[in-house]
Amino acid sequence: MASSMYVFQISGIKIRTKKRKLVHGIQQLGGKYIGGSVYQKGSTHLIVTQVLSSEKFLAACAAGKWVVTPEYVLDSVKSGSWLAEGPYEVAISPGSAAAFYPVRQWREKVASGSLVGAFQGWRVLLMVQEPGRRAMFKRILKAGKAKVYRCPPSPHATITHVMAKPVTENSKTHNAPCYPVTHIVQHLFGSHCVDMNFNIKDEPAEAQQASFVGVDFSELETELREYVIKREGRTRLVFLEFLGYHDPYRPHSQAAEADFSNVGSMIECGLFVEALDSIRSTVFPGLLPPAPYLVSLLEYALQGDAPSFFFRNFQQVLHSLLMTNPPWLAPSTVKKYFSQVLQCPQCKTGLWPFLETAIRYCLSSEDTCHPLPGPTLPTLLRFYSDILAFVLKLFQGELHSVTTGDSLLPQGVRVSQASASGSLLYATFWTVWERTTLLSRAVKQLTQLLVQASVWEQAAMEDHTERDARQKLRLVENLLDLLSVMVEFWCQQHFKLNQNLVEKGLKDLAEHIAVISQDVSPVVLVELVVRIPSTRLKLVTADAMFRNLCCRNGLTVGDEPLSLKKMVSSYLLALGSLGESPRRADLRGEPISHSWTSQGTGSGIQSSSVNETSPGKENIPRGLNRVNAAGETLLHRACKRNQVETVLQILALPGTDVNVKDHAGWTPLHEACNHGSAACVEALLRHRPAPHLHNQVGGVSPLHDALLNGHMDIAKMLLEHA
Template identity: 45%
Template sequence: MIMMDNKYIFQMSGIKNHSQKRQLLHGIRKLGGIYFGGSVYKEATTHLIVQKALASEKFIAACAGGKWIVTPEFVLDSLNQKAWLPEAPYELNLTAQTPETPNPLKTWRERVSNGTVSGAFQDWVVLVDIDDTVKKSVFVRILKAGRAVVFTDWSTSYDVTHVITTKTSKDKGQKCRIPHYSVSYVAKHLFGDVCAELNWSCNLESFGEEESCKMAVDAAAVTDSMDVTDDLSQKELEEMLKEYIIIMEQRKKMLLTVPEFYSYYTPNLPVQNPAVDFSNVQSLVECAFFPQALEEILGSLQPGVMPPAPLLQQLMHHALHGDAKPLYLSMFITVLHSILRNNPTWGSPGHTKYFFQILQCPECKGGLWSLLETSVRVCLASEPTCHSLPSPPSTELFRLHCNLQEFFLRLFQLELHAASSGRSPGSSRASVLYNTFWNMWEKSTLTSRAVQQLGKLLIKTVLWAVNSAQEWRLGMSVTLQETLCVVVEFWAQKHSPLNSSLVEKGFKDLAEHIAILCQDLPCEMLKEVIPALRSARLRMFTADAIYRNICCSRGLILSSEPLCLLTIVSTYLKALGMLCDREPVQTLKGQTDRIEMNQPSTSRAGHVPGSEAVTDSAGGSDSGRETVPRGYHRVNAAGETLLHRACKRNQVETLLRILSVPGTDVNIKDHAGWTPLHEACNHGSTECVKALLQHCPNLQLGSQVQGVSPVHDALLNQHTHIAKMLLRRGGSPLLKLCDDQGRTPLDLVSFEALRDELLRCAEEGDKALDAPCSEVRDLPFIESCSWVLSCLFLSYLQERQIPTYKSPLTPLHLSPAVCRTLIRLRPGELASTWGDSRAVTLAEDLRTVLSLEQYGSQMSPALRRCHGDQTRLFVQLLEDLQAEGAALITGRSDFD
């Protein structure tokens, strides 16, 4: 990872001035360094910033590990020079007053860097015999930083070379004939005679194997100097979390950069572009000497030289339509890369315009997106293209299209890198990517037409390539996955500094669109599509949208609360328990529907879903025809099916016959969006409502048209008895639905007595919904739901950068004191007092991690007893996070 390869990873010790610390953090981030906060020394640290020698864990451990220990001026002066300066002039010198004495910090650093030793305590096998667990942990980390082998248990069978202890009795050490030392021996070993000058109040008497010296500032003082304080104030906690968020956002940006090939595509452009005559190339093209023309172009390319766009269009036309040989096709792609390398698009509107001229279909002239879309559709074979192309495409033509798509990806990646590293100007005119996917009216939304089409093509390509053994198909799928990721992250980079809420809404809208595209996919295919979303943010919101659609399709109403960790471990976990009680759904052929991922129906077409299959089965025998009511497939001008009409007229017998037909969509909508349940509630068809509630477990009670739900419809038309039936089935969530005027169902009721009666009916529904389910009735379906929920859970932890006890190299140290402050927070109180919504969300997520036990205890017994692999995995993930929270609170883990 980039983080691990960074040569500038900082910690600080003893810097108490907040203003100075902010300056240092700004300088570190500005120059591309990484900062680790907290009081514990991190192994990955390369530089420790101090003002003077300190009896702190980080100072002693950094010396033992041979790390750079520098003064704050190293960062500040480097910031002024806009580049990291050599560290040597800024290295802390403990022997500045006695130049003839070697500086121990420099000595140990040089010995480690040249490989003489791996650390100051190399070959030590140490037994740390200290009762105080905090002090013991400090010295264990210090010794391990110096590459000692450390034990804390006397029962070890290793040959111990040193016993480090704070005890005065040495009976056990003498009995075992093991050298026995005070804690101050660690400092004596590191700093030698300089230790006496450090003013750490050491009593440095000479001692051998059985001698000791009492360090006045012992391990307790070491831990005291490491910013370990009492419980934090909310203001301090907010600042800590904001600092962590800034660091993690910077790391995300770093992961979007690709410095290796970016430097390759960054030439030294001349002040004045050289003049090159391409008339000879034009003559070669006119004489159909296409390979020779490409050779001439390759020989002429240099920074600032761009062949005439019409000339390249002719060469592309030959590549796409002619009988071009593999060598020509390869050379053509090489020319495109060479032009890009010598004339990068970022920061140059002229170069951007040029690439739009050459990267388009030579016949249609529809722009870059049209060419990319056509290229993908050609490979998919069955898809329509902008105009007729050679069919079937040759193997060489397939390779050309794959290489062309990879070129587009490279171009987009370079522009994302430039935007992420601050090299790209704010103007969208200097970006090929931005102008490819968004026109001037779409730039404020992520879900432009081109982005929607790209998402659709990605899903089709993933499904097309999933079972293929052809490498080029898999390669093409990966290219489109990367392309969508680059596109959405580029848009987020453009808008995040201005409006973070707009960015989140954009990702949610695109996720909803992808979820609709996936609504009919079986779980096996979803397991391919969701991981194919390389953007963690998009993958998170898509998994969320799919899970909510699953719940809605099975008749569960989920509140529209913002996505957070509490929503997942509370609301969504509770919904999963409720789904355990759902019976399997019958498919068109009467078989058990193993997985139903269907979105609430949005059909506006003139047929009932599955009608073709029903017709086929009905046509097979007379008995089959008798089961289909007359007019079943007839849809009127308003989009109303026979099901709508039967509910309008309260024709319950017709309704029951329709429901008996396999594949009937009980939630089908007419052209206005009304469902059969809406019609029954609007017209007071009580018997039809009873039949729908009794025979349709997946009836969507929360479906809304302009905010009007079936409960709204019933109350608006004075059918209170129907509203009560719906509330006894759906519970209080139905009373929280608002219409377009912001009115809930209770707002439509003027009589207090009726309002109280509706509330009682809703309470009855809540009790029925909350009744624990003892067994899973549809295991394959619950396995599918558990997989989606696991995907959402892991994507959320990754995207929100939630640190845990075992999180490696995290710059946020969650000490027990910090955890106590988080636990005391009241839900919802931070939004009104903290200015940063991201810090509020992180604090509430961390509080959820620390309080996870109370939510895990509410898990449905059916889930705990379920033997499905995906369900057991999700339960295990929750239990692991719960154990992480407990470890953070106590400061120790059962696995330590």
């Protein structure tokens, strides 16, 4: 009996010793192991180390089977009997959110009898050319209880889905909506497929099993992906996935007609969960559920009484709408549809007030469009954060469509300037009278909230409140991305028509950010500027903050654009005055000298530096090969005393090492810059080979030496030489 209840398959574990240990444990407890590289419907459990893109994982999910980690078997062996599977169910943790169990919703529905499989009721015409791939997709669909037909289907077959790889015009001619095979993943995991970030592999399962035995490439790919996302600090926009669906400009002539009358009745009776489940299955290209129904469901969610899975399902519906009906490719009616849905259901004042409320709720601010449930609810906090991320993705799509023009759009579709100016992004941040300025009222409010969120993030990190720090970190990243997308979109619209207008708009915005953040800690400001994704916004913001800092310290910086001339002529004076640091004294032992010699060696050094010549060696300075207690050569000592004639004599000798270092690591160029020996610096720079300008001791380069000691003429000389 036990063997029929515990039938295992394993996926993603390539290390033979580990796999052998699991199989031995299964058999020890009376279970059964089924090998092979494909999914077997007789299995009850699947063992994986993490979420995979394998056939076994997708099929087990669709069939509602248990998907557990290897620790389930190992711990069960230790206890001597099978344990409860719940604590070992595979999960993912996207960012700061709670763990998401990708298989649980389908397993619970199958166990309760409400469904027999994730694809119940599907009648799929599978149009995949490669035989091995077609067999794999057929097994996945049949695991979820879908009925699969071969092309061409019988005349009496009723088709609900056409799944093709690749999607061709022929696949769109059947009397059913057409999807790419990636719709399987979208249906199983909804919006979480972005966090899971995988695609169904292109190779047949048999080939995957046979190649590279002993190497877990899935784990390696996951680690690389997490590393890249962490380095970039934001989730990449995969714009092409928006274009993998049917073109909304040409909706299906035989699109499935959905009956939404029952949904309205459910909402009137307060059955919001059931109404949302009905809407989830009726989102197709060219087919939109009535906006008032979504507004009612959103209002129910914002009351704070909805279960956690309701928030997740609502996000899945929004992402499905965006994927199947992207507003930047659709008629103006679709833009109006999103505008009607994405606003506060009570105030109904537009998208920006709704976003502002979401941001302020995440910041625990009471200044919102209307009173919200309090104290702060974790589920509602997560929901508002997801709304902000969703709107960001929508705006990124609009920016991408304008940036790429016609290169990535479906044939026959063009994004004109008129449609771009009528976009949701434009309508959100600018009124009709504000479109010639970058610094609109909504943009000012966004920058104010960004600065406030940055301060909150720093405070949370200093207090070691890790959960709050992660939440604020994600909020700051989303706000920075939102501001950058908005700036890039506005610049794209106006750059070709009026470049001066764009430059003035960027300058005004940067100065506004500098003014509202002048009381913020420099540590926060540095981190804030570094994390701005838009390069042009990052440059003008850094320039504005620097000029604001100089102005408050009584220094003048020119208004000309960023250039080497401005760096040398204007920034240099400011750096010399503002860059004073105690680090130099810590490194050197005394404030203005590199010399660490004692008084007892002073007379010897002085006598050795006298420029005397012997009768037989008139061109060789006396004491050339002598090194004092600090390791300083005659070239070091001549540079310290600005004895340019001695320096020229030494440099004229063959084999002279111009980069020779004393015991502390200082070079002759360091000493000349430190002591203000401008003539010696000029002589060293003219020498060939030239001295290394990047030699550092404790982070102090020759340029640092000149700046820290106020030798601006030498610093300018070094910059011009470099």
